[in-house]
Amino acid sequence: MAKQLELEFxxxxxxxxxxxxxxxxxxxxxxxTEEEFKKxxxxxxxxxxxxxxxxxxxxxxxxxxx
Numbered sequence: 001m002a003k004q005l006e007l008e009f010x011x012x013x014x015x016x017x018x019x020x021x022x023x024x025x026x027x028x029x030x031x032x033t034e035e036e037f038k039k040x041x042x043x044x045x046x047x048x049x050x051x052x053x054x055x056x057x058x059x060x061x062x063x064x065x066x
Contacts, residue, residue, distance in 0.1 A: 026037030 026034045029037060031037040031040065
């Protein structure tokens with residue numbers, strides 16, 4: 001019978017590790033500039049804060065904020 005080749009697969013090779021370190025976070029997340037990335041992060045944070053506030057107000061029986 002033919003002997004199968006045994007290959008070790010390393011998904012995080014040294015080359016990939018170096019490339020990942022070189023790519024900034026805003027590029028990894030699909031943004032063109034760091035300013036856009038920061039703006040989106042701030043918007044997401046504000047949205048989560050609003051949702052948390054709304055859930056607290058609903059539990060207290062008050063109106064939902066818009």
